[in-house]
Amino acid sequence: MALRFLKDNRGIESTEVALIIAVVVLVSYGAYRLLGQNIASIVTDVAGRI
């Protein structure tokens, strides 16, 4: 068994990746806070129709 995932011990990231992750997470959270209720009601509506 190779267990490639467990054996990988790299703990280094490029600065660009850190910045991109920060922006993506913050934008996603903001979108969720703004649209979360609407998305939930749409999903419930679709589930009800099925």
Next chain:
Amino acid sequence: MIYDLRDRDVPMPLTVGGLIGAGVYALINGLWAPVLLTIALTHVADFNPKEKRLAFGLTLAAFSAIFQPEAALICALILGFWVLWEFSILGGADVKLLIAATLVLGNPIVLIPIAVSGGIQGVIASLQKKREIPFVASIFCGTLLFVVYPYF
């Protein structure tokens, strides 16, 4: 964190031990689907080719979310971390620690302080003309902030 700052490499016993401990803690707290997903993804990581790994990973995450809907967001996060590792965007030690933090805290919101800490670290490193950062420091600071914040 000390190891990462010095060598940019975290010893395997620390990360794997943390992951196992977090898994046991999450199991005790009822988060069985994310724990099973993590175990499954560890094995799927050895499949070849890459397309097969990604397809299996996505399918397993979907089933985990279906079987434990209240942990769906945690399963999605674990899959996201694993995919980032699969594309070599995040290091293995970072991904294991991120999964461990998510499993222990059981709250996906922990990703926000970690991401913000990483962003601040990235900006500081950019200003210092550095190309790489030890992300474990951000994981540590972000998790600590998340845990300590309610007490202020």
